[in-house]
Amino acid sequence: MPFEDPRCLMCRKCCIETEMILLPSDIERIKRFTELDIDRFAVFRDGFYRLRNVDGRCIFLDDNGCRIYPIKPIGCSIYPLIFDSIHGPVIDSLCPLAKEFIYRCRDIEEALNLLKDFLRELEDSYSYRVNWNTFYRESKRLIDMCNRR
Numbered sequence: 001m002p003f004e005d006p007r008c009l010m011c012r013k014c015c016i017e018t019e020m021i022l023l024p025s026d027i028e029r030i031k032r033f034t035e036l037d038i039d040r041f042a043v044f045r046d047g048f049y050r051l052r053n054v055d056g057r058c059i060f061l062d063d064n065g066c067r068i069y070p071i072k073p074i075g076c077s078i079y080p081l082i083f084d085s086i087h088g089p090v091i092d093s094l095c096p097l098a099k100e101f102i103y104r105c106r107d108i109e110e111a112l113n114l115l116k117d118f119l120r121e122l123e124d125s126y127s128y129r130v131n132w133n134t135f136y137r138e139s140k141r142l143i144d145m146c147n148r149r
């Protein structure tokens, strides 16, 4: 979501000390859009390429927001939905909009579909395995909870 969604408060919490994981498709889009080499915007840490931070802030964050928001990484697009390797998909309470987001069932469904694509590409491109039982169980729980509200 960050920034282009009118409901985003632009508090920038999701762009500070986050080091978002980058998929190969994210990296290619960013390279084309910015004409930067990968080493300028990414670091390889804990088994994944991630967005480089400078002084604790994403390298693409400036005073006006995200400099690459039209092509931002999938992980940034689906935020505040995040993936926890133990608990599966969860809505990050760090985002001030988290409490509102849990009522937006269509947004949650759309974000879960994007998250599924993200995780498939993550498995294809990194040595990471997803617990798909947890993913499907918790996805259903999030949608059911939303629909009951």
Ligand code: SF4
Pocket: 002, 014, 015, 016, 018, 020, 051, 058, 059, 060, 061, 062, 065, 066, 067, 068, 069, 072, 073, 076
């Ligand atoms: S790419 Fe944009 S939305 Fe993603 S962390 Fe960086 S500044 Fe924030």
Ligand code: SF4
Pocket: 001, 002, 003, 007, 008, 009, 010, 011, 012, 013, 014, 015, 079, 080, 094, 095, 096, 097
């Ligand atoms: S933490 Fe939430 S409200 Fe703040 S900038 Fe990110 S998406 Fe927007």
